[in-house]
Amino acid sequence: MTSLDELQGRLRAFAEARDWKQFHSPKNLAMALAGEVGELSALLQWVEPGDMGAWLANPRNGQALRSELADILAYLLLLADVTDVDLIDVGLEKVELNEQRYPVDRFHGRAAKYSDS
Numbered sequence: 001m002t003s004l005d006e007l008q009g010r011l012r013a014f015a016e017a018r019d020w021k022q023f024h025s026p027k028n029l030a031m032a033l034a035g036e037v038g039e040l041s042a043l044l045q046w047v048e049p050g051d052m053g054a055w056l057a058n059p060r061n062g063q064a065l066r067s068e069l070a071d072i073l074a075y076l077l078l079l080a081d082v083t084d085v086d087l088i089d090v091g092l093e094k095v096e097l098n099e100q101r102y103p104v105d106r107f108h109g110r111a112a113k114y115s116d117s
Contacts, residue, residue, distance in 0.1 A: 004087060008077045015078070024082055033075040040068040 047055045056062050080087045101114035
């Protein structure tokens, strides 16, 4: 299994070998990331939750989904790299914060925002 650090390093090397780092400003990477999330959203826009299994059973749909998720992951890792953010650390911090904000006894089965309850 490859770690996020290894994947991030490979993406960095890929960009450096092509002299693309000059284009990897935080703004540009954030815009590219947003574009890829938009492509994922468009792909799933009309798939009803109950139809997801059948939709994914089509190999072309499954490949398209994996491709969009890979693009999102790549841009997210590149953005974290140029801004020196450890995604594992901030992800764990966010889970811990949300565990405090959304205690199970008050939010189980509820989609309310912590500030609204």
